[in-house]
Amino acid sequence: MMASHQEAFASKLSDLKSQKKQIESKESEVEKNIKEKEDQISHLQQEQQQLEAEIKRIDLAISDTTKKIHEKEVQIDETKAEIERLKQEIEVLKNRINERNDLLKNRARSMQESGGLISYIDVLLGAESFSDFIDRVSAIATIMEADNQIIEQHKQDKADLEAKKAEVTNKLNELENMRAELENMKAQFETQKAEKDKLVKQLQKEEQQLEHQKMELEEEKEILAAQKSAVQKAIELEKKRLEELAKQQQQSSGSSGTSGTPPVTPGLFMRPSEGYVSSNFGHRWGSFHYGVDIAKSGTVPIVAAADGVVLRSYYSSSYGEVIFITHSINGKIYTTVYAHLSSRLVGTGAVVSKGQKIGYMGNSGHSFGQHLHFEIHEGEWNASKSNAVDPRKYINF
The missing domain is CATH 1.10.287.950 (Methyl-accepting chemotaxis protein)
Structure with a gap:
């Protein structure tokens, strides 16, 4: 083993x-x-x-x-x-x-x-x-x-x-x-x-x-x-x-001893938090929404959707407390974004595992109520968000 x-x-x-x-x-x-x-x-x-x-x-x-x-x-x-x-x-x-x-x-x-x-x-x-x-x-x-x-x-x-x-x-x-x-x-x-x-x-x-x-x-x-x-x-x-x-x-x-293997979650990505989808990917209010919003009251942990490395962990005027994680899966690069957190538990450069707690849901930045704004990018993140995809492509919410 x-x-x-x-x-x-x-x-x-x-x-x-x-x-x-x-x-x-x-x-x-x-x-x-x-x-x-x-x-x-x-x-x-x-x-x-x-x-x-x-x-x-x-x-x-x-x-x-x-x-x-x-x-x-x-x-x-x-x-x-x-x-x-x-x-x-x-x-x-x-x-x-x-x-x-x-x-x-x-x-x-x-x-x-x-x-x-x-x-x-x-x-x-x-x-x-x-x-x-x-x-x-x-x-x-x-x-x-x-x-x-x-x-x-x-x-x-x-x-x-x-x-x-x-x-x-x-x-x-x-x-x-x-x-x-x-x-x-x-x-x-x-x-x-x-x-x-x-x-x-x-x-x-x-x-x-x-x-x-x-x-x-x-x-x-x-x-x-x-x-x-x-x-x-x-x-x-x-x-x-x-x-x-x-x-x-x-x-x-x-030695004949064996160690247990960790449970494997099916799919490339897992849900980053509990809660209901309050806003989907796509056109919204005269603009384009590049992710999904997951809302829930109380103290809600946010976890990494897949193994990866924290690309950026900082405060943004629009995203609020936000974490960017880069993933290498089957030879392809992905980037996930976790925005409007109340707090961050990992810093830039940290190696995270799928399901690892990285922060808590919040209402920071340009936000109107506690929720998680979650994005998936097929490739590196860029300011124009040209490679953002609907997270439902990989995750069943």
Whole structure:
């Protein structure tokens, strides 16, 4: 019978070594994934730097646009002042023209009353001497020259008035164009602000993704290290057991005494606790439930569902007091999870046997009432729980 025990332990040691090889193979794959994630993180960081540079560029553009808007507003104020000045000049020109119009009208009326050109002849013929005649000719010439100057000035003032009117019109057009340009700049400013907000949100999203990937990366590293450590410890313990069995076999050689064999529970896994299933594996409340919930009041022991090594034993904000156990069964790796415990009786790296008490049912973490949340994963546990299966596949609850 001792030989039977030795064969069983040797088989278990072989399974553990096989499990270690699988973990090492997985380690190589995870390291490759880690490298890929690090490259992705580096790429995200480069994108983040580009986004930050883009935000700085937009900030400079906004600052420059604001400066230009201020300059346009100053120009508009100056143009308005210029328009007011031109309006005053136009009023002065209008007054001058009106005065000259009155003067010319009076002169024309006087000439009409005196007979026009005939009156000038009468003035000349009425000269008492040649010298008086010359003086009168000179006086008439001066009067006519003055009239001509008034007429020319009148024409010039009218032209100036038209020019001033055109200048005012141009200034008004320029003002309207500047207003339109200002409104366009304001629209550009709003567009730039919207673009900046979009870039900021994108940056925040990239940062969240980066942090999430970092957390997953750290989780994978921790799980991998814990698995290697746990399996290596189990291998060392099994080697010691084999050595002890070998010594016992040598010491008891020739003896007909036999030792009893422990009872074997059928199936790969056994129920981890007493109680009723309060929630099954599958879709639940708009999300997916990756295990089964077993509920029972009072002090309820939790046992290992199969032989294995404690992968992790710690407190989680979601799982509460939780234990992860890795199992090597028939050359395959499984992971079981026992969550929301009130207390844990085994620590990370501990070798446990099927049916061994590992803790007590509780209500820790994100839980609403005393129960055990139990998961089975075909392979190593991962954050996405991609290999979680319905525990009813292996256990009849």
